[in-house]
Amino acid sequence: xxxxxxxxxxxxxxxxxxxxxxxxxxxxxxxxxxxxxxxxxxxxxxxxxxxxxxxxxxxxxxxxxxxxxxxxxxxxxxxxxxxxxxxxxxxxxxxxxxxxxxxxxxxxxxxxxxxxxxxxxxxxxxxxxxxxxxxxxxxxxxxxxxxxxxxxxxxxxxxxxxxxxxxxxxxxxxxxxxxxxxxxxxxxxxxxxxxxxxxxxxxxxxxxxxxxxxxxxxxxxxxxxxxxxxxxxxxxxxxxxxxxxxxxxxxxxxxxxxxxxxxxx
Amino acid sequence: xxxxxxxxxxxxxxxxxxxxxxxxxxxxxxxxxxxxxxxxxxxxxxxxxxxxxxxxxxxxxxxxxxxxxxxxxxxxxxxxxxxxxxxxxxxxxxxxxxxxxxxxxxxxxxxxxxxxxxxxxxxxxxxxxxxxxxxxxxxxxxxxxxxxxxxxxx
Ligand SMILES: Cc1cc2nc3c(=O)[nH]c(=O)nc-3n(C[C@H](O)[C@H](O)[C@H](O)COP(=O)(O)OP(=O)(O)OC[C@H]3O[C@@H](n4cnc5c(N)ncnc54)[C@H](O)[C@@H]3O)c2cc1C
Numbered sequence: 363x364x365x366x367x368x369x370x371x372x373x374x375x376x377x378x379x380x381x382x383x384x385x386x387x388x389x390x391x392x393x394x395x396x397x398x399x400x401x402x403x404x405x406x407x408x409x410x411x412x413x414x415x416x417x418x419x420x421x422x423x424x425x426x427x428x429x430x431x432x433x434x435x436x437x438x439x440x441x442x443x444x445x446x447x448x449x450x451x452x453x454x455x456x457x458x459x460x461x462x463x464x465x466x467x468x469x470x471x472x473x474x475x476x477x478x479x480x481x482x483x484x485x486x487x488x489x490x491x492x493x494x495x496x497x498x499x500x501x502x503x504x505x506x507x508x509x510x511x512x513x514x515x516x517x518x519x520x521x522x523x524x525x526x527x528x529x530x531x532x533x534x535x536x537x538x539x540x541x542x543x544x545x546x547x548x549x550x551x552x553x554x555x556x557x558x559x560x561x562x563x564x565x566x567x568x569x570x571x572x573x574x575x576x577x578x579x580x581x582x583x584x585x586x587x588x589x590x591x592x593x594x595x596x597x598x599x600x601x602x603x604x605x606x607x608x609x610x611x612x613x614x615x616x617x618x619x620x621x622x623x624x625x626x627x
Numbered sequence: 628x629x630x631x632x633x634x635x636x637x638x639x640x641x642x643x644x645x646x647x648x649x650x651x652x653x654x655x656x657x658x659x660x661x662x663x664x665x666x667x668x669x670x671x672x673x674x675x676x677x678x679x680x681x682x683x684x685x686x687x688x689x690x691x692x693x694x695x696x697x698x699x700x701x702x703x704x705x706x707x708x709x710x711x712x713x714x715x716x717x718x719x720x721x722x723x724x725x726x727x728x729x730x731x732x733x734x735x736x737x738x739x740x741x742x743x744x745x746x747x748x749x750x751x752x753x754x755x756x757x758x759x760x761x762x763x764x765x766x767x768x769x770x771x772x773x774x775x776x777x778x779x780x781x
Contacts (some may be wrong), residue, residue: 469776499776526771528698530688533726536701538767545705560775566766 363442367419367545376470377435378411378423384445386480392477393454393612397592398422398434402476407428407589407607409474410448414481420445421503425471426565449592450611453478453556454582461584462490462548464576466567468497468539468559472505474584474611475558479510479519486518493546494521497563501532503527507519539563543570550575556612558584566620568615581615583622631656631732640677640756644706648749655738661685661725667708668723674711675736680704685730687721699771701726710757723738752764 378620381398390396390410392562399405404460412421427434437443439462455478459495463482467475482489494514498504506524514521524535535542540563553576564583571581587599587606594608602621604610632653635641641649656679661667665745667678667685680702687700687708699721702708711719717736743750 497776499774503776526776528775530686530696530698530724532698533684534701535703536686536698538770540770541763541767562770562773562777566770 364445366437366441369438371383374408376423376425376503376505376608378421379434379437380412381420381422381443381445383417383420387420387445388448389417390420390448390477390521391452391585392481393474394448394450395611396422396445397449397472397589398430399444400430400433401444403433403444403605404430404588405444405450406434409584409591409611411473411476412480414477415484416444420542423470432618445550446592449607451613453584453612454554455481456561457580458482458554458556459488460490462553463492464495464543464546464553464555465493466495466539466543466555466557466559466565466571468563469499469503470505471558471560471563471584472496475556478556479513483513490552491546491548492519493548494519495539495542495546496521496523497549497559498523498526498604501528501534520627526594529582538566540566540570543567543574546574548574548576551577553579553580555581556584557581557615561585561622563621568619578616578619579614582612583618584611584616585613586611631658634658634681634732634775635679635681638681638707639688640707640760643681644752644756648752650697651746651749652739652753656732656734658733659733661729661731662773663725663727665725665729666722667725667729667731668724671773672719674717674719676709676710677712677734677736677739678723679734680706680708680733681730681732684726685729686724686726687722688724702711707760709736710761712739713754738756 364384365382370378381590395409397405408422411423424498426432510521528536555571557567568581578591587601587608590596590598592607594605599606632649635649682704686698688696690696701779
């Protein structure tokens with residue numbers, strides 16, 4: 363079992379656990395996830411949302427939706443949690459070097475993309491234009507806002523945060539995130555895109571990116587499927603011919619587009 | 628100095644129209660500036676104008692007794708506001724308010740309608756542009772309706 367260093371409430375229903383890595387933990391790449399387990403309750407796949415270069419902490423940003431995540435919500439700096447990982451295929455950061463990068467996040471989908479931002483910032487000159495488009499439900503649901511806006515102000519990452527609805531006092535953007543894709547300045551042929559969010563949002567986003575001229579094989583999505591063993595044995599996360607735990611969660615859109623409109627069984 | 632036709636031809640919504648068509652449309656337009664918080668349109672009032680946004684941000688608001696005022700969309704440079712001038716009963720379905728100082732070309736709706744009625748080619752071109760715009764906004768509204776980032780029903 364691993365120590366929880368800290369628990370932070372990010373929004374009304376999302377919190378971040380800062381967990382001390384288990385002995386011998388090999389480190390992680392952006393987009394990978396851990397299986398967090400609560401004895402007697404079960405396990406859940408949770409993306410690692412912190413800086414890959416920080417070997418002292420594993421950050422996990424979590425929304426309580428069921429048994430395991432509800433128990434994790436009650437954890438604090440005195441508790442422990444089981445950690446298995448890291449698992450999964452990461453975002454293709456190497457492929458983005460020397461190119462423009464468009465990152466599109468919806469809701470808690472920003473969590474597995476934040477490690478990409480840390481990685482880009484650690485060697486900013488290696489990338490071209492970097493755009494982040496992030497859609498949240500309301501201004502109160504925006505995650506990591508201070509950090510994202512700081513990077514935007516510093517001119518490192520051009521960021522648009524948009525919400526689905528807001529009180530009149532909000533001065534930012536209102537509207538779905540897909541609307542903003544037309545405005546980003548990139549060289550389409552030479553652009554890598556990474557998308558994470560609800561599946562419908564990813565499909566529409568990919569559609570807009572294709573309209574912009576970004577080749578399908580340069581668009582990547584992170585899929586979520588119910589996961590149990592994380593070792594490609596149990597079949598819970600099967601997705602067409604793939605197992606999300608082993609072959610994903612990050613896929614080329616060109617490989618999964620035909621599967622994405624099919625309902626999960 | 629740029630005239631209204633030049634400004635329209637540089638605007639994302641009109642840029643693919645031919646110069647003759649743009650001249651015709653420009654004849655219905657004037658430049659206008661709105662200060663922050665100033666209202667461009669009141670919900671329920673008659674929709675006599677099309678605003679072509681050149682600079683600044685406009686918020687679209689709806690009011691309900693239960694939830695108060697809510698911003699449902701913002702529009703920026705490159706957007707147009709106010710297709711209600713095209714369809715009866717020519718009323719604004721939302722309130723439009725400047726968030727920052729907004730520079731627009733304000734096109735007179737009746738003038739545009741009259742020109743479209745008199746010149747079928749112009750009318751068809753403009754309708755094609757509006758149909759594309761409305762279809763995209765409808766798609767966006769459908770996604771918004773799904774409330775994708777909300778808590779799932781357990
Ligand atoms: C690669 C990956 C990364 C993820 N990263 C994060 C993250 O960073 N943060 C985060 O909060 N979540 C993340 N998730 C989602 C999280 O793993 C799930 O929500 C998980 O199910 C939560 O476990 P639980 O026990 O709390 O909820 P569960 O009890 O599993 O219930 C969660 C939801 O899943 C439904 N469900 C239950 N069983 C099944 C089943 N067999 N098939 C389909 N649906 C079922 C339930 O009805 C409920 O709506 C990730 C998932 C994947 C696959």
